[in-house]
Amino acid sequence: MSLLEVDGVKVHFPVKKGILFDRTVGHVYAVDGVSFQVEAGQTYGLVGESGCGKTTLGRAVLRLVDITEGSVVLDGTDLAKLPEEEMRTFRRRLQMVFQDPLGSLNPRQNIESILSEGMAAHGIGSNQDERREKIKTILAKVGLPANSLARYPHEFSGGQRQRIGIARALVLEPDVIICDEPVSALDVSIQAQVINLLEELQESLGLTYVVIAHDLAVVRHISDVIGVMYLGALVEEAASDKLYEAPRHPYTKALMSAVPVPDPEVEDLRARILLTGDLPSPANPPAGCRFHTRCPWKQETRCATERPELTDDGTGHKVACHWTAEIEAGTVSRTGGEVVGAVREELDDRLPVEPTL
Ligand SMILES: Nc1ncnc2c1ncn2[C@@H]1O[C@H](COP(=O)(O)OP(=O)(O)OP(=O)(O)O)[C@@H](O)[C@H]1O
Numbered sequence: 001m002s003l004l005e006v007d008g009v010k011v012h013f014p015v016k017k018g019i020l021f022d023r024t025v026g027h028v029y030a031v032d033g034v035s036f037q038v039e040a041g042q043t044y045g046l047v048g049e050s051g052c053g054k055t056t057l058g059r060a061v062l063r064l065v066d067i068t069e070g071s072v073v074l075d076g077t078d079l080a081k082l083p084e085e086e087m088r089t090f091r092r093r094l095q096m097v098f099q100d101p102l103g104s105l106n107p108r109q110n111i112e113s114i115l116s117e118g119m120a121a122h123g124i125g126s127n128q129d130e131r132r133e134k135i136k137t138i139l140a141k142v143g144l145p146a147n148s149l150a151r152y153p154h155e156f157s158g159g160q161r162q163r164i165g166i167a168r169a170l171v172l173e174p175d176v177i178i179c180d181e182p183v184s185a186l187d188v189s190i191q192a193q194v195i196n197l198l199e200e201l202q203e204s205l206g207l208t209y210v211v212i213a214h215d216l217a218v219v220r221h222i223s224d225v226i227g228v229m230y231l232g233a234l235v236e237e238a239a240s241d242k243l244y245e246a247p248r249h250p251y252t253k254a255l256m257s258a259v260p261v262p263d264p265e266v267e268d269l270r271a272r273i274l275l276t277g278d279l280p281s282p283a284n285p286p287a288g289c290r291f292h293t294r295c296p297w298k299q300e301t302r303c304a305t306e307r308p309e310l311t312d313d314g315t316g317h318k319v320a321c322h323w324t325a326e327i328e329a330g331t332v333s334r335t336g337g338e339v340v341g342a343v344r345e346e347l348d349d350r351l352p353v354e355p356t357l
Contacts (some may be wrong), residue, residue, distance in 0.1 A: 001076065002037035003208050004044075004061070004176055009034050009070035011053070011060050015283060023354035026285045033070070035310075038176070038225075043202065043209040045223030045240065047216050047255065049279055053232045061210065062088060062094050074176065084329060092122045095169035101161035101254035103152040105173070111139075112149040113165060114354040115171050122172055135171060141204070142167045146291045159190035163197065170201070176208045183218060195222055216255050220244050228252045231290040232282055233311055238317040243279045248319045251291050289322065297323050 004280045011031040013025045030053045038044040046054050059065045061072050063079055070078045079090055098104040105114055115138070118124075125131035136146050142163040153161055162182065169177050179198065183191040199222055201207060213219045219226060220240055226239040228251065236249040247253050277294045280286055286293050292303035302322050310320040319325075 003040040003075055004038040004210070005071075005073040006037070006057075006061060007035045007071045007073070009057065009060055009072065009210065010068040011056050011065055012068045012317075029285055030282055031060060032282075032285070034229070034232075034234055035070075035113075036225075036227050036234065038208055038210060039203070040175075040208055042208050042224040043211055043222050045219030046210060046212045046215065046228040046229060047219055047226060048229035049259055050214055050289075051279055051282070052229045053282065054214075054229055055180055058096065058210065058212050061178060062091070062096060084309075088122075090092050091116075092172045093175045094154065095174040095177050095244070096249060097162075097165050097169050097171055097177055097179040097182050100185050101158065101165045102153060105161060106151055110150055110152050111135075114153075114164065115168055116167065119171050121130075124172065131171075135167070137171050138167045141170070141201065157190075158186050159194060162186060162194050166197065166201070169204070174207070176210065178210045178212070180212045181214070182211065184215070191218065198222060216244070228255065231280060231285055233290065234318075234320065235291060236317075236319045237310065242317055248313075248317065248324045249291075249321050250295050250297050250324075289320075291321075297321070297327065299323070303355075324344050 008343070009031055010029075010033055013028040013030055015026040015028060017023045017025045032091065034053075034057055036044060041059065046057065048054055056065060060067050061079075061083075063072070070080065074090060077090065079087065082090065089153045109117075112132060112135060115135045116125075116128065119131050119134070125134055132149070135149065138147060139148055144163050145158060148156075148164075151332075153164065156164065164184075166177075166182075182198065183194050186194060195218070196209075198209065204211060209222070211219050211222055215227070223240040226240050226243045227234045228243070228249065229235070231248050236243065236247065236252045238248075243252065244256070247256055280290070280293055286304070287302040288302070288306055289295070289298075289308050292298040295303065298304070301323075306322065308320045308322050310318045313316045313325070
């Protein structure tokens with residue numbers, strides 16, 4: 001049994017209309033049947049474009065949004081079914097680190113007050129002196145000076161504020177931390193420091209992470225397994241290195257090719273070739289394969305009507321696509337339609353993966 005098991009989770013938000021907002025006229029299918037497992041001490045990376053449902057899925061794991069269907073099992077207990085009273089204990093074991101450290105820290109509270117609030121609520125430390133001592137230890141672990149206690153969030157840099165956000169999670173002694181875009185608000189030079197810190201803390205404290213990001217490059221190093229999400233569902237899942245070196249789903253290949261290279265011309269071409277069209281609305285997702293409206297491999301009838309399952313190739317590499325296996329086996333060939341030969345050659349030279357469009 002894995003420490004965290006997410007099984008068939010759906011989060012559908014009702015769309016309300018009418019003067020009293022009492023009429024449900026549809027649903028936003030933000031998360032629509034997601035399953036994954038995270039082993040104790042490991043990191044699961046969740047990647048996808050903005051709006052694909054990553055944050056909602058993270059919030060569903062913490063039960064901060066209602067789960068429409070499915071289960072979230074932490075250490076053998078199904079959180080989706082737990083009465084609110086009992087959920088309190090589990091809330092401490094599951095913590096979240098947010099994207100925007102400033103927005104998630106109360107500007108009027110000093111660091112001691114911010115960090116001790118949750119501790120007091122969960123009965124950690126019998127008095128403030130005890131809590132202060134523990135906070136000092138944690139501050140040292142996240143690389144902040146002890147004199148930070150009496151200071152306020154605005155007195156710190158972005159990277160330091162993210163360290164405070166991490167410390168706020170750590171003082172509660174969690175088992176699992178969900179890091180939602182933990183570095184995307186930070187300068188590139190600071191991003192690596194925060195990722196390294198998360199890795200060090202994982203090693204020394206035995207933490208388990210779910211790291212949510214729109215950028216595959218950010219989660220590549222820290223993750224053991226990566227799941228790629230598109231419009232509320234996983235389209236591919238594999239060990240981090242495998243996914244990065246040999247992505248199988250056309251959407252993952254497109255995400256990979258969006259990893260920046262210092263040539264604006266190539267980047268522009270990639271964007272146009274590999275991901276055409278906008279992300280459809282999760283309130284009105286396409287029938288069949290949700291990616292078919294933007295997919296260079298699509299075949300109208302099957303892809304537009306039949307939803308592909310996330311299928312294991314026998315090595316733990318899972319992909320949800322009707323054609324990947326056939327294309328890889330050479331029994332089906334697909335051309336990219338808009339892919340111009342010359343551009344492909346250029347991309348082949350520069351991409352870390354060969355686009356087999
Ligand atoms: N409370 C809500 N009510 C209705 N729709 C919602 C609610 N929360 C999120 N959504 C919608 O669900 C979809 C998924 O949103 P979500 O924030 O989970 O995506 P995301 O991948 O995390 O994107 P981002 O990186 O921009 O946060 C979006 O279309 C969003 O507008």
